[in-house]
Amino acid sequence: MSNPLDELYRDIIMDHYRYPRGHKKLDRADMSGEGNNPLCGDEIEVRLKLDGDTVQDLSVGCRGCAISVASGSMLYEIVRGKSLDEVRQVAAVVKALIKGEALPPNINIDMGDLEALQGVRKFPVRVKCALLAWTTLTESIESFERQEVRHITTTE
Ligand code: ZN
Numbered sequence: 001m002s003n004p005l006d007e008l009y010r011d012i013i014m015d016h017y018r019y020p021r022g023h024k025k026l027d028r029a030d031m032s033g034e035g036n037n038p039l040c041g042d043e044i045e046v047r048l049k050l051d052g053d054t055v056q057d058l059s060v061g062c063r064g065c066a067i068s069v070a071s072g073s074m075l076y077e078i079v080r081g082k083s084l085d086e087v088r089q090v091a092a093v094v095k096a097l098i099k100g101e102a103l104p105p106n107i108n109i110d111m112g113d114l115e116a117l118q119g120v121r122k123f124p125v126r127v128k129c130a131l132l133a134w135t136t137l138t139e140s141i142e143s144f145e146r147q148e149v150r151h152i153t154t155t156e
Contacts, residue, residue, distance in 0.1 A: 006119060008116070009115075009116035009117075009118075009119045010116075010119075012070075012113050012116040013066055013067065013070040013116050013117075014066060014070075016069065016070035016073035016074060016113065017066040017069045017070045017073075019073075020060070020062065020069050020070075020072065020073040020076075021060075021073045021074075021076045021077055022058065022059055022060030022061070022062075022072060022073055022075070022076030022077075023059070023060070023061060023062075024059050025059065026047055026049050026057060026058070026059050027049075028049060029047035029048060029049055029059075030048060030049055030050040030144070031047070031048050031050070031140050031141065031143070031144040032045065032046065032047040032048065032140060033045070033046050033136045033137070033139055033140030033143065034046075034136065035132050035133075035135060035136030035139070036132075037064070037068065037128050037129060037132045039125060039128055040064060040065055040068065040125070040128065040129050041064060041065075042062065042063070042064025042065060042068035042069075042129055042132050043062070043063050043064060044060065044061065044062040044063075044064070044068065044072055044132055044133055044136050045059075045060075045061045045062075045136075046058065046059070046060050046072075046075070046133065046136050046137050046140060047059045048079075048140070050084075053083050053084045053085070054081065054082070054083050054084075055079055055080060055081065055082055055083075055084070055087060056081075057080065058076060058079060058080060059076075060072040060073065060075055060076045060133065062132075062133065064129065064132075065129055067117075067120055067126050067129040067130050068129040068130070068132050068133065070116075070117075071117060071129070071130045071131075071132065071133045071134070072132075072133040074112070074113050074114050074116075074117070075094075075133045075134065075137060077112070077113070078090055078111075078112065078114060079137070084141060084145075087137070087141065088138065088141065089104075089107060089109065090109055091134050091137060091138045092104055092107075093107055093109055093111070094111075094114055094117070094134050095131060095134055095135075097111070097114065097115075097117060097118050098117050098118065098120060098121060098127055098130045098131055098134075099121060099127060099131075100118070100121035117130050
């Protein structure tokens with residue numbers, strides 16, 4: 001890990017891990033989903049509040065390794081304020097980036113900190129950690145659009 005780019009990526013990931021952006025409470029959620037990655041013990045809950053088909057706000061609660069938490073934190077930053085169509089596009093690009101696959105054509109999205117996740121493709125075990133937030137998000141959207149919304153009730 002002496003490559004300066006690797007070090008930059010590691011710093012970005014550690015910053016998101018220490019200060020996850022999406023850890024907060026929503027007054028209501030229109031869709032939500034939970035995911036877990038048994039290989040590593042990562043757990044995540046994504047909740048979205050919509051305004052029409054725009055993600056007005058969301059929360060991402062994640063417990064696990066640095067990669068899974070950082071990926072969820074970055075998801076929060078890029079998804080907020082986007083339409084569900086845009087969210088689906090972003091998710092497709094991010095999944096390709098993480099897996100090292102060819103990016104979908106004609107997509108122009110500023111990936112910001114998400115670029116830092118491409119380092120995980122060299123570590124197959126870590127790929128699942130990085131994908132967890134995105135898989136949970138896209139499955140929640142698909143479930144929502146099939147009108148099989150899962151409402152999660154928390155008691156505290
Ligand atoms: Zn993990």
